[in-house]
Amino acid sequence: MRSPAEHRLFYFLPGTGIFGGIKVGCQFASLLNRLGALCVLATPDGSAPTWFRCDVPVVSHATALETIAALGRDRATVLFSLPHDYPQLADSGAHLVFHCQGTDPLIDPILADPDVTLLSCWPQAARYFRERGRDDDIDVGIAISDTFFTGARRKQAGHVAWMPRRGAAIGRAARRRNRHLDFEAIEGSDEETVAGVLKRCEIFLATSENEWFGLPVFEAMAAGAVVLTVPVFGGMDYLKPGENCLVADPSDVPSTLTDLTNRHGEARRARLRHGALATALSLHPQRQARHLTALLNGPLAFLRP
């Protein structure tokens, strides 16, 4: 066990806005804290994300960098996920840990740095690492917040939830063709509000193309919604079309939604819902906690206090 004078752990975030990467980073930091490795978030101005539940302390980038400079590589570890932060952090002197949340080629310089420890959250990221000659990544997994699993509500038939921030045109086309359905847009809401909508809705329509993972799809699964999604990157490892969701190309989404909500399709929707829940349970935070506990006793022991 070490005191803060002997070791500090920071997770650098580029901001606190409503983006999946912010939440995944915070939840990972929170999980580390639960397991005894006190991790402090560093945001540009020291403000805290407040749109989901979390119990991680927050400081500014400047404060964190001052502390790191005073401690040096042996006593400071920095987790980060935005590739843009890499150049500055590489100069900070800390031991860097890249918590990969997307395989944009922008991450290639990070993969080329042998001093950076790599954490992968899903198989597609690990495959991307292999293609660039890195096979030493540590799979830490990803989890859906507890909020989506608990407090079930009565489902409303024909209620379709969607997030227009990305793929709005796809959603609008689906709505035009399916006027008999009740569409609810989720925009700029905190996690609890989103969870409330997903627990009520029968269908979750994921219209965001080119998502690295697409966490809302899995949150919808945890909330008992039937998922119709456009293809994504990392999340495809967990999507089993016809078993736990339907995957449709953007142009096919309106007709697939019509087919899915057919009044004779209740058994099919129930089957998809059950398959989805099984997938969601495989991404339960308790499961990730068990996995991370083992890693903290092994390759990630350097993160422990």
Added chain:
Amino acid sequence: MTSRLTTVILSRDMDTLLRFCLIHLGVAAAAAGLPVHDVVIVDNASIRHLPAALDGAPPYRRLRLDAHTGFSAACNRGATQAPADFYLFLNNDVLLARDALSAMIAAMAADPGLGICGSRLMFPDGTIQHAGVLMAGPPGGPYHVGRRQPPRAVSVSRTDFQAVTGACALVRRETFEALGGFDETFTFGYEDVDLCLRARQAGWRVRCVQAPESLHFESMTPGRQALGAPTLGQFFQRWLGRYTIDG
């Protein structure tokens, strides 16, 4: 030479209550293997000066403040009277359970990253007074989890929090000094939460030991409750948007 533990208690009149608080502290200290330790009573402008000794209570040092002083400043001054490895900040209306101090010291000894350790406190009616502090946004702000609920309302396995109450808080000297003690711009209320939030920013953990249960009458000093309300505004001025929400 520093002693291992210094207990700092603020007192304003209410000598009988203080006497029982000290008697319980003495029993808890002996159970923790600290039969002799420094106790500093900060006499916060009592109308009748605190006597040099109270019948049946362990010995203590007196620090007389003639002007009524805020909790933070008074605690900070009390701590400087007897430097120690750990400071126990204790309200005069807390009656420690026999093993409460042992449990807190054991938690500190087991984890050098633990900066502040609180303890579960109960109201006389058997409901929870303190089992950890959860952080909500405005208008309520920080609140005691499970307050006025039966003991089982908060799992005893839940120990890590963003903050604990200063009514009974064991603080590591290294933590206390690194943070400059309680922030004296807080007068009465939320200085404990502020200290805990700053401690966690500095990489220290904050924990609430959930067993055994001690007794806390809460705000027994006359006029105490009215003093706390304005400090919430001050707390939000400093912290709003700078702490994560877990409550």
